[in-house]
Every structure is written in C-alpha cells, then in structure tokens.
Amino acid sequence: MASKSRDTETQINKEPISIGRIIMYIVLLLGAVVMIFPFYWMITGAFKTWTEVNLMPPTLFPENPFNIENFVYAFKTAPFAKYFLNSVLALLGCIVTCSFTTILAAFAFSRLRFPGREFIFSLLLSLMMVPYEMIIITNYRTIVTWKLHNTIWALILPFMSSIFYTYILKGFFDSVPDSLYQAAKVDGCSDWKYLWRVMVPMAKSSLATIILLNSIATWNSFLWPMIATNSKDVRTLPFGLYAFMTEGGQRNERMMAAATIVVLPMIIVFLFARKYIISGMSRGGIKG
Numbered sequence: 001m002a003s004k005s006r007d008t009e010t011q012i013n014k015e016p017i018s019i020g021r022i023i024m025y026i027v028l029l030l031g032a033v034v035m036i037f038p039f040y041w042m043i044t045g046a047f048k049t050w051t052e053v054n055l056m057p058p059t060l061f062p063e064n065p066f067n068i069e070n071f072v073y074a075f076k077t078a079p080f081a082k083y084f085l086n087s088v089l090a091l092l093g094c095i096v097t098c099s100f101t102t103i104l105a106a107f108a109f110s111r112l113r114f115p116g117r118e119f120i121f122s123l124l125l126s127l128m129m130v131p132y133e134m135i136i137i138t139n140y141r142t143i144v145t146w147k148l149h150n151t152i153w154a155l156i157l158p159f160m161s162s163i164f165y166t167y168i169l170k171g172f173f174d175s176v177p178d179s180l181y182q183a184a185k186v187d188g189c190s191d192w193k194y195l196w197r198v199m200v201p202m203a204k205s206s207l208a209t210i211i212l213l214n215s216i217a218t219w220n221s222f223l224w225p226m227i228a229t230n231s232k233d234v235r236t237l238p239f240g241l242y243a244f245m246t247e248g249g250q251r252n253e254r255m256m257a258a259a260t261i262v263v264l265p266m267i268i269v270f271l272f273a274r275k276y277i278i279s280g281m282s283r284g285g286i287k288g
Contacts, residue, residue, distance in 0.1 A: 039267065046070050046257035053253045070257035074244065079232060080261055083240035086152065087219060090236060093156035094218045095211055101161040102169055102210060107195050109166070110173035111181055121170075124163045133223075140227055154228040155236065159218065165210045172206040173199060212273050219266050237262040 045053055047062040047070070074080060108114075109121045139158045148154045176199065184194045200207070222238040229235055235243065244258045 039263070042256050042263070043260050045253055046260045048253050048256075050251060050253055053256075070254050071261070073254055074258045074261060078240055078244045078258070080237070080240060080244075080258070082233070083235050083237045084261075086155075086234055087236040089152050090155040090225075091215055091218050093152065094159045095214055097156065097160040098162055098165065098214055099207065099211060102165045103195070103200060103207075105161070105166045106169035106173050107191075107199060110170045112191070125167065128163055136224065136227060139224075143228055150229050150231045150234055152234060155221075155225055155234070158224065159214075162214070165214065168210060169203060169206050172203050176202065208273070212269070215269065216266055 044060070044062055047065055047067045048059075049063075049067065049069075052059060052063060109117060143149050143154045143157065148157065180198070181194065184198060189197075220238060221236070222242070225236045225239045226242070229239070232243075241258050241262050245255060
C-alpha cells in the first residue's frame with residue numbers, strides 16, 4: 001500500500017503544468033508587483049535625498065540606505081511619538097471594547113432564545129448598508145454633548161461595537177453543535193461560564209481575525225479623528241501625517257518618511273498575522 005501511494009504521488013508530481021496555470025501564476029505575480037511596489041517606493045524614498053527623489057529617470061535604490069535624516073526631520077517637525085501613543089491608546093480601547101461587545105452579541109444571537117431574535121439581527125445587518133458618513137454628524141453631536149471632544153474617548157466610543165464583526169463571530173458560534181451547549185447545561189454550566197470557557201477558546205481563529213481587521217481599520221482611520229480632535233495632544237498618526245504635509249513643507253522624501261512611520265507598523269502586523277485573517281474568514285465549521 002505504501003509503494004502504491006508513493007507511485008501515485010510520483011505520478012501527480014510528474015504531471016505537466018498546464019498553460020492556464022502558468023498564465024495564472026504570471027497574472028498573480030504581476031498583481032503582487034503592482035500591489036507591493038508603491039510600498040517599496042515609499043520606504044526606499046524615505047532614505048533618499050531631495051536630489052535622488054527628483055532624478056530622471058528615477059533610481060530604485062537609495063544611494064545611502066542608512067540615511068535617516070528624513071526621519072529625524074519628521075520627528076523634530078511633528079510630535080510623531082505622541083501621535084503614535086495616541087494611536088496605540090485608541091487602538092487598544094477599540095479592540096478591548098469592541099471584542100467584548102462582539103463576543104456577547106454573537107453568543108446572544110447564536111445560542112440564546114428570545115422573542116424577535118432573528119428580526120433584530122436582520123435589522124442590525126441591514127444597518128451595514130448605511131454609509132458611515134451619514135452618521136458622523138450624529139456621532140459628533142453626541143461627543144460634544146457628553147463633553148468628550150478632543151479626548152481619546154472620542155476616538156473609542158463610536159467604535160465600541162460592530163455588527164460586521166458580530167456577524168463573523170456568530171457564524172462560527174452557529175457551527176458549534178447544539179449538543180455541546182446542551183451537555184454543558186446538563187452539567188450545571190451557566191451561559192456565562194460556557195461562553196468564556198468553551199466558546200471563546202474554540203473561536204480563537206475568528207477572534208484573531210476580528211482583532212486584526214479592527215486594528216487595521218482603527219489605525220488607518222482618518223475622517224473621524226480629524227473631526228473629533230483638533231488638539232495636537234490627541235491627534236493620531238493618519239491625521240498627524242495630514243498636518244505634517246502642511247507644517248513640514250512639500251518635500252517628497254520627508255513625506256515618504258512620515259508616511260513610512262504611519263504605515264510600517266500595520267504592514268508588519270499584517271505580514272505576521274495574515275494567515276489568521278484567511279483562516280478566520282474561511283473557517284466555517286469544526287473538525288472532529
């Protein structure tokens with residue numbers, strides 16, 4: 001049997017690669033180059049001098065790859081360290097609060113039985129079709145009324161829940177057999193204990209996906225921080241980058257250095273955690 005399986009694997013490995021597959025790989029490679037090249041150009045441009053950036057034809061590599069003058073200028077001109085701290089605080093606040101409310105809502109819509117459950121969930125899903133820009137004025141009036149304008153809480157409060165993330169997590173909770181929940185109830189396990197000791201550990205992949213997507217969205221948020229904050233003390237990195245374009249002058253190499261400071265953390269996070277996003281979005285059931 002072992003020899004037959006090895007012969008089968010050998011035959012599969014010796015199968016010629018079709019023309020269609022070669023074309024597909026070429027298209028994917030070209031797409032990857034198109035997607036990656038702007039980031040490469042931005043990062044390498046951050047290490048170039050003004051002369052190198054304006055050379056024609058342009059150069060692909062900086063003459064001095066250890067030139068950090070543009071980064072030094074960016075940190076001197078604008079308090080990017082403060083912006084970075086504000087972004088981290090807003091990120092942590094949104095992740096903790098949104099993850100908590102998402103877990104509770106997903107469990108309620110998946111396991112608890114109450115009147116109007118399906119109607120309420122369908123109504124919440126329909127709200128996803130409402131553009132975020134339509135509720136900005138309402139959110140802003142609420143923030144001003146509660147005297148949270150120009151505070152970190154103003155960056156966290158509107159994003160403490162998400163029906164999209166609830167939908168993702170509910171899909172995973174629905175895939176867990178009801179017999180497991182019933183067995184836990186027979187053993188005297190409360191809903192609260194069952195949620196945190198059974199469901200949440202099993203949903204690590206989906207939760208990782210939710211946290212990563214929420215992190216990227218919060219980190220890159222620009223419109224709401226620009227509206228909800230005016231002071232430098234509570235600016236986030238994207239809004240700080242916009243202000244730097246005016247305060248730091250129209251020097252491409254300096255703007256590329258500032259943009260690298262803003263984008264690089266999320267690039268690193270995505271590179272190390274992209275497999276969790278794919279597995280969390282595609283996972284639809286439990287093996288075993």
